[in-house]
Amino acid sequence: MTEVEKRQDRSPVPTGWTYAPAPESTDVVKLRERYGLYIGGEWLTAKEHFTTISPRDESPLAEVGQASVADVESAVAAAREAFESWSTLAGSERAKYMFRIARILAERSREFAVLESLNGGKPIKESRDVDLPLAAAHFFYYAGWADKLEYAFPNRRPRPLGVAGQIIPWNFPLLMLSWKIAPALAAGNTVVLKPAETTPLTALLFCDVLRQAELPAGVVNIVTGDGRTGAALVDSGVDKIAFTGSTEVGKAIQRHIAGTGKRLTLELGGKAANIVFDDCAIDQTIEGIVNGIYFNQGHVCCAGSRLLVQESIYEPVVDKLKRRMATLRVGDPLDKNTDVGAINSKVQLERIEELVEAGKNEGAELFQTPCQLPEKGYWFAPTVFTNVAQSYRIAQEEIFGPVLSVLTFRTPEEAVEKANNTPYGLSAGVWTEKGSRILWMAERLRAGVIWANTFNRFDPASPFGGYKESGFGREGGLHGLEPYLAFDTETFGG
Ligand code: NAD
Numbered sequence: 251m252t253e254v255e256k257r258q259d260r261s262p263v264p265t266g267w268t269y270a271p272a273p274e275s276t277d278v279v280k281l282r283e284r285y286g287l288y289i290g291g292e293w294l295t296a297k298e299h300f301t302t303i304s305p306r307d308e309s310p311l312a313e314v315g316q317a318s319v320a321d322v323e324s325a326v327a328a329a330r331e332a333f334e335s336w337s338t339l340a341g342s343e344r345a346k347y348m349f350r351i352a353r354i355l356a357e358r359s360r361e362f363a364v365l366e367s368l369n370g371g372k373p374i375k376e377s378r379d380v381d382l383p384l385a386a387a388h389f390f391y392y393a394g395w396a397d398k399l400e401y402a403f404p405n406r407r408p409r410p411l412g413v414a415g416q417i418i419p420w421n422f423p424l425l426m427l428s429w430k431i432a433p434a435l436a437a438g439n440t441v442v443l444k445p446a447e448t449t450p451l452t453a454l455l456f457c458d459v460l461r462q463a464e465l466p467a468g469v470v471n472i473v474t475g476d477g478r479t480g481a482a483l484v485d486s487g488v489d490k491i492a493f494t495g496s497t498e499v500g501k502a503i504q505r506h507i508a509g510t511g512k513r514l515t516l517e518l519g520g521k522a523a524n525i526v527f528d529d530c531a532i533d534q535t536i537e538g539i540v541n542g543i544y545f546n547q548g549h550v551c552c553a554g555s556r557l558l559v560q561e562s563i564y565e566p567v568v569d570k571l572k573r574r575m576a577t578l579r580v581g582d583p584l585d586k587n588t589d590v591g592a593i594n595s596k597v598q599l600e601r602i603e604e605l606v607e608a609g610k611n612e613g614a615e616l617f618q619t620p621c622q623l624p625e626k627g628y629w630f631a632p633t634v635f636t637n638v639a640q641s642y643r644i645a646q647e648e649i650f651g652p653v654l655s656v657l658t659f660r661t662p663e664e665a666v667e668k669a670n671n672t673p674y675g676l677s678a679g680v681w682t683e684k685g686s687r688i689l690w691m692a693e694r695l696r697a698g699v700i701w702a703n704t705f706n707r708f709d710p711a712s713p714f715g716g717y718k719e720s721g722f723g724r725e726g727g728l729h730g731l732e733p734y735l736a737f738d739t740e741t742f743g744g
Contacts, residue, residue: 284313290328291467305371317473325471329440332468341397350463352389371592385428391710392432407738410438412489420446421549437734515723520676523669524554530681542705548652552677593628602651609644675717
């Protein structure tokens, strides 16, 4: 034990430190009272509206349109009309618009980051340093492919599919929008996108960026609404559905469009194993575990929500983890010191509470960050469960909140077996100093993304997607372009 650790042992990390509040100003965001639907480059009025709120204090932010079946059909018709000229525009011209969008997002990043935290509840330091830079980077990256499609797929003649219907969740609203829209436009498709009902505001602000970039009318259309609007989009005349969300809804969509000829990609849930071997760099690993599960309140499909620790270092890992958790600052998403923000919605909070209750009833041992939660809004303290059996619900079901379940293993074989023992297969993490062990594990883990000695790292050039009930199709990189293209060789049976 080092001197510092000895001292920390005598006096546990002081949790009573008071930080001066460091709130980000919301002045930069100008909200309208009521938003319409962005169809064919115009704002159209919806017949019905709903209120979108801030989860940090439940205050109403704006009225948002609930797009009907007819609205969705108009959006698809606008996208169909725009497709003719957009798909025949030179790739280098399409790229110009996309570079413009990327630059405007970067220029207006503070405005977008504040709005993202306000509407979604994530800490401002995450929207500012992760969501916004990555969203702009996606447009920059795919703009670069727009005029190189023929070189990207040698000996195959790529052509766009037509109109893409895209449905996204609430955990990374603007980033998921970028993951969807950027490759679709680069490939020459036009788009109708539906944001999640609890976080529509950055997608609506994005329409302003489209206008500023002078993107031709109808190339991107945004229709807001709940699952009914999503279902109408699935049912409409689009050529492809790209869906990110829960496995349950993903399966329903797949059943619904089977046999229609519509293309489909599904990015669904996860229950990632973060696997810690006894030769890991332990302090770095603790940071990776914390980042893996408490980043974005655990509202992350690839969150490292199952910690598998080699038995020989179980105690120091759990001790250090609890000590680190005690330093996490939970509170106002707009405070620059906040590590863990608000839970996105009441419904999501209730889901987390229900699963945590199940964990307690099944016999797991609970530890929570000692913190005072604000009275208004939706909050859940960072939580870790020890003494977890593989059969417990908290070890099998996606909680999608700041809740970690710790399990142990003795051998690498056992680690692989336990890691693969869920219906999901989205991501995994491996912590060890041995490169050969990382490769050995990566070959055996059934997960689309495997991080080694790090976690939750994203790059537009790197494909992302799942196995099993985590879905199919990839987003990011060259792989992410393919689902938005048809190939002439396919038509001729080649
Ligand atoms: P959800 O499936 O309830 O909603 C996702 C989107 O689908 C929303 O826009 C919603 O309005 C829409 N929707 C709901 N019912 C629909 C229907 N019948 N037809 C068409 N659209 C419909 O999921 P959620 O609770 O909002 O999001 C959380 C889930 O998303 C988690 O399971 C998480 O793992 C997953 N997720 C996956 C990824 C990934 O890349 N794999 C990324 C983020 C989130």
